[in-house]
Amino acid sequence: MSRPEEATESKENAEFRREVRAWIAANRPSDPGFKLPQSFLEVESDRQFEFLRDWQRKVYEAGYLGLDWPAEYGGHADPHKRQRIVSQELNRAGAPFLVNVIGLQWAGPTILAYGTEEQKQRFLKPILSGEEIWCQGFSEPGAGSDLASLQTSATPSGDGWVVAGHKVWTTLAHVAKWMILLARTDPAAHKYAGISYFLFPMEAPGVTVQPLVKMTGEGGFNQVIFDAAPMPKDALLGQLGQGWQIAMTTLTFERGAAEGSGGGSTAPTGESVRAVTSLARRMRRDGRSAAEDPVLRDRIAQGWIDEEALRLTAQRARVPGLNMDDRPLATRLMNKLVYSEFGQRITELACEVLGPDAGLWLGDASAPDKAEWPRMYMNSFGMTVGGGTSEIQRNIIGERVLGLPKTK
Amino acid sequence: MSRPEEATESKENAEFRREVRAWIAANRPSDPGFKLPQSFLEVESDRQFEFLRDWQRKVYEAGYLGLDWPAEYGGHADPHKRQRIVSQELNRAGAPFLVNVIGLQWAGPTILAYGTEEQKQRFLKPILSGEEIWCQGFSEPGAGSDLASLQTSATPSGDGWVVAGHKVWTTLAHVAKWMILLARTDPAAHKYAGISYFLFPMEAPGVTVQPLVKMTGEGGFNQVIFDAAPMPKDALLGQLGQGWQIAMTTLTFERGAAEGSGGGSTAPTGESVRAVTSLARRMRRDGRSAAEDPVLRDRIAQGWIDEEALRLTAQRARVPGLNMDDRPLATRLMNKLVYSEFGQRITELACEVLGPDAGLWLGDASAPDKAEWPRMYMNSFGMTVGGGTSEIQRNIIGERVLGLPKTK
Amino acid sequence: MRLDVPTDFGFTEEHALLRGEARRFLGERLPMATLRRMLDAGHRFDHGLWKEIAELGWLGLVLPERFGGAGLGWLHLEILMEEMGRRLVPGPFLGSLLAGIALEQAGSESQQAQWLPAIAAGERVATLALVESGGGFDADTLTASADPVDGGYVLRGRKTHVVGGADASLVVAAFREPSGHTALFAIELPTSGVSIEDEVSIDPTRPTARIGFDGVRVGPEARLDGPGGAALAATQVRGCAALAAEQVGGAESVLLLVRDYAIDRKQFDRPIGFFQAVKHPIVDMMCGVELARSLACGAAAALDAGSPAAEVHARMAKALAGDVYASAVRKGVQIHGGYGFTWDCDVHFYFRRALWSRPMLGDAIHHRRHLATLLLDAD
């Protein structure tokens, strides 16, 4: 089981890949000696955050971030393939993740698509460098799957706006300088038409960030309460009342249809099954290696099939002639759904491979792989719930890709 | 793996069971030399029908049918347990099924519950003896899952009614003397309130029975077209406009909540897994017995668990103290859903055990078990679709048992 | 093998009384807010609760009356475990239960007289050390050893996932003797050479420990009299039946939480239970709970009837209940959406218990392997 793309990629790309790999090997930070978060959903402490931000800055300064963003905004305007190579190599090296994920994958591409020239000049480069962290203010206590029922309001006031309301599940809000914010600007308009999209400064007065504790017992996401929080006129992105449309674009980025993500791929790379395989070889079950149990073997093999099918589907999505004429978006829109559910299955399978040791938790000295597997299994629900639940994904795919009647 | 109930049942019941078993052994018909239907859904030919009717008459005349029906209508008014013993022994002996299933399980119990004294006197005994076969006229081309949207009408005419409309999936209609018929008697009333329940004479003029071919290529069910077909005044069961309520009772019988079914149990008895086990021992896969394949073993064991869980659930349903206080009907209402889906899984598993021989069809001289397994797998959809699809069953259980909001 | 379960499962009015009592007591004593306070306080073991449970007779429920037990049957235990599973009762109950069963299975009359009354009275926390790191659940994978020395024994080995190990003053554990046979020993704690190390359990309501036996010398009276392998197997059958019932109870609680949430929570101007993507998985969850409950009751009733089918039903119950519980908590978190992903939502406590208990005493793969042997290799 070894690396996919290399054998067939162009000489130039292969050279670039070698260069990146060497750079990572030489520059990746050593173990900081404290627990690192598994993903951006669980950055708890300042030291975790600073450690991760330092790493992103280093990657950016080496010229390995924003490869596919325009040069005038801090990018390199390279063919996108190169950014993918960097992402792949970062994943494979097990390097720390790039902490400004929301900026890189959602805020950035959305600003690129809808922002004014000033907004692009102002916001894009600090996203890449990690200097300015972003968070996302979409969901509310009463508006989760039914996002369009959101009640947070932005009311014109003087030359700008005043925001009042309550957002939840705002990952990274405690370290973010900016928020992509959905707020209702016209309470009288139709549910969808009354929403606008803002770039909100988190340092504004009237903003309270309260941490929420996740099911793992860890922090990393928050609720944000706006009590007459002001923002300037140019915080508006796109047109007034265009918020829902822009948000759908952002969620499409989030849902895996994105190109131009600046860095930080979520595509499967074969690493999950590789890690479960290694685990199975180390664990014992009923007096023999878990890797010898025929039923576990069958299920690990299925995991290998699933992961490779996902990887090849992402690859195939970029070859138009190999996609269905009548549903060109299928291979892109399904990624978030299938990948997040695969991630849940494979981490649950890892817990089964662990046997009784699945009952050991973070901090136990003898827990295999430091109890990362049950932790990852729990965290996998952040993926099947966040950014539109799997149930909502299935609605979207059914309606937008297959033309089935709307459920709502 | 052997017979469950016997060890712990009363001396009297054990004695009765022995008697029944001996009677079946002595009286079961020998192989007729032609293909028999697997269930009442596929009685095609007259000779099949006559063979099966003869068998039912013989069972009835021996005193083994209607044990739990009142004596004045041809029954025996015995404790119900005895009828279950007969059903179990018939199943286990692999004896032919009782062809008048719709009469025994649905029409009969419904007439017992809602019929006038005259109707009970007139109809019940010939159901038990098999003299008069019943069919069910509920579904229509446009009214399947949405049964209440049915359009077949019964209009008062002279001293009786005239029926016009179109029923489908009417099993046994080609041999039936009577039909339990749902028809709209008040087009102006609310969807549910305008329906009445009739005992319709199939020999009436204006009735056309057309055979439908099933996915197996076999016959056995039909569509029935009513062209101003008359029926007498006393064809009405219960009150005018009470049809929907009565139909729900009938469907509850059908959905497995029935006691007092006169004969012909649909409860699992452990026979399916036993048969798959025997098949696995006979089939070979990759150079060894299929019964030695560890993945198939795992799945057959799961089938055993599922089947035993179903069996014990049916048994537990009769011990009120072991059912949940807040959902006493749960164990009964879930039977149809779980059992039909189990039947589908286990017959599909049997096809996997067959390997390439699953590709041999009825009439092939070398097909293991005469290709009954792929045939049963196909026929299993008659169970997950008929009498309310699995999807409708889940609605009903969710709404009636768990109190979830109605989907419609 | 006969799969005979008494028609009425042996259910009596007495069983109904026990259920009522357990539900009432736990409902008042352990509402989720109380449980959360106990966990927040970081107490591993609540002496007050333990004493109350002992006074209710639960610690000796299935132990003989002559040794201070209540002398009740396995269907009683099924009912109690369901109710305890519903409330996630914290502490070393499971360890005490298994140790008591093992002592009753393998101990001589005098050994039982020595230990059981204190266990039933809750005066002594006992536990059974069953799992060896990397080992299996069958006696033939045991690696811990007992070597006869000077009329006594020297014990060596390491056991993990010992429920309540750090609170126990008596541990029953299995060791392999030079003959190759398995023997059970009852070792009082603390004892020289026995090291006990707290584990960090994924389930904070079920603290566990690692126990090391580094050349522990015990007298001959520590060795339980009966054949260890058979006693261990019998203990596991009973443990599976009990743990399956606990899993059923836990899954039932998740079902009720999810059902209520699906009725209360509105999105798109409707309770989310309106949507079939929510409704149907809840129905499947209910069916799973009911099916697993039937097997757990069946196993208990078979044990009460002294039927040899009890092993089959106990394995079936543990296999199905473990999978049903795992599936219930998976759906439970998912249907609660973002809220389900938080510490505030109660589901994750059940999630932890489900994850902990699924492999314990053997997971579904393990039991199906044994069941397949009974089904396919017999006759």
Added chain:
Amino acid sequence: MRLDVPTDFGFTEEHALLRGEARRFLGERLPMATLRRMLDAGHRFDHGLWKEIAELGWLGLVLPERFGGAGLGWLHLEILMEEMGRRLVPGPFLGSLLAGIALEQAGSESQQAQWLPAIAAGERVATLALVESGGGFDADTLTASADPVDGGYVLRGRKTHVVGGADASLVVAAFREPSGHTALFAIELPTSGVSIEDEVSIDPTRPTARIGFDGVRVGPEARLDGPGGAALAATQVRGCAALAAEQVGGAESVLLLVRDYAIDRKQFDRPIGFFQAVKHPIVDMMCGVELARSLACGAAAALDAGSPAAEVHARMAKALAGDVYASAVRKGVQIHGGYGFTWDCDVHFYFRRALWSRPMLGDAIHHRRHLATLLLDAD
């Protein structure tokens, strides 16, 4: 093992042309009404259709040009098989394809020259006899034997599920030689001692036969030159890739049938596709089809690139596509409700094909076992 697939799968304009041509031809030539008429007429083999397919070059698509083939690659075949699977093209195509591949893998230059041109031209229906009753798909489970006699061989054994066996005038089959090695033989039909018996195939579009070799004497030229075991394995890898593509095409058709029905059919005053219990399974079906398609394309592209990973991808594709097709037809019947249960509804033809093709060339359990060996026992 490198799982390398060229970034663009080697896709070119030529592939798009082939897809367009196949879709157009089959759409006109084989609408479901035509297929039903052919089946109703009871014709096992449609000579006209066979001739047309030959003229399109499909029978020699991947055979070398010097032997009358089109010399195209495996991604071409993937595309063609998808399209043929969509339309359930009836007849012995699969047999001819596998026989041609086997001949190319194992035949000497002269043996290829002898047989391939007639196969490519459709003048000779050839087939590969692969399955032995109760045997496996790996060469090491072969029981048919070839014994050298008088400079030739005597062949003994029984093969089943031979596609188009009753219409073939050439059968390629594997036999075990006294050395224990596998050899492939090409036997012209009819030949004395070869008995051919029609089977009743569950899939009327794919007639099969049993072939008995009862001491069949053949000359040395019937024995294919190359190492039989390796050639058989290579043929199976290619066959898996092709059959997986056909399964993907079939599942795609079921998806479209179900999608259309969910939009057209109304119940409760709405198209049934409104209900998530219908909508979501269709979405899962689509995801399955797309995932399996990716593996089928990957296997084809790996074969075209001469990558040793082709075996892994072909096994993955066959395993997943078989399960996806099986699941698609299961949902396909269910969602069509009562209508889905009738002969009139087209789904059951796909149901039959799915049931037939799932075990052929190895089912998912078989391939996952091999994949597990490559994944877990390597490195």
